[in-house]
Amino acid sequence: MNAPLYTTDILRLAASLEAPHALSREDARAELRSPTCGSRIETAVALDGKGRVEALSQKVHACAFGQASAAILQGSAKGRSAEEIASKMKMLGEWLDGGDAPGWPELAALAPARSRKSRHGAILLPFRALLAAIDASK
Numbered sequence: 001m002n003a004p005l006y007t008t009d010i011l012r013l014a015a016s017l018e019a020p021h022a023l024s025r026e027d028a029r030a031e032l033r034s035p036t037c038g039s040r041i042e043t044a045v046a047l048d049g050k051g052r053v054e055a056l057s058q059k060v061h062a063c064a065f066g067q068a069s070a071a072i073l074q075g076s077a078k079g080r081s082a083e084e085i086a087s088k089m090k091m092l093g094e095w096l097d098g099g100d101a102p103g104w105p106e107l108a109a110l111a112p113a114r115s116r117k118s119r120h121g122a123i124l125l126p127f128r129a130l131l132a133a134i135d136a137s138k
Contacts, residue, residue, distance in 0.1 A: 009109035014067035020059040030132035034121035043129040053077045066122030072106045073126045082134045089127035
């Protein structure tokens with residue numbers, strides 16, 4: 001018997017995603033769409049004086065995996081630079097492609113998607129959208 005695709009952990013994590021909200025200060029915004037699955041994410045970001053994430057808001061139109069990934073990013077992005085976000089995204093992509101676990105406990109909920117390449121785009125999309133928003137602020 002196959003394990004369920006959407007586990008309770010994934011659904012719980014997806015449900016924990018904050019609703020989009022206006023930031024007190026918005027430095028940039030980006031909207032990206034995954035060509036493989038059609039997921040869309042619009043990310044607004046406020047950066048501190050050193051270019052690190054101070055606050056973000058995400059409007060997510062994605063499957064539960066995309067929503068769960070956006071929730072993970074939401075919980076870990078504050079205080080991170082673009083380089084750190086890009087490094088996390090690279091580790092996530094390598095893990096999804098069968099690499100070793102990157103020591104990021106929240107990813108365990110996304111494990112059922114590792115064997116489903118069609119879900120990888122939705123999972124990586126929140127990271128790509130945040131990086132695009134940071135880049136747009138320059």
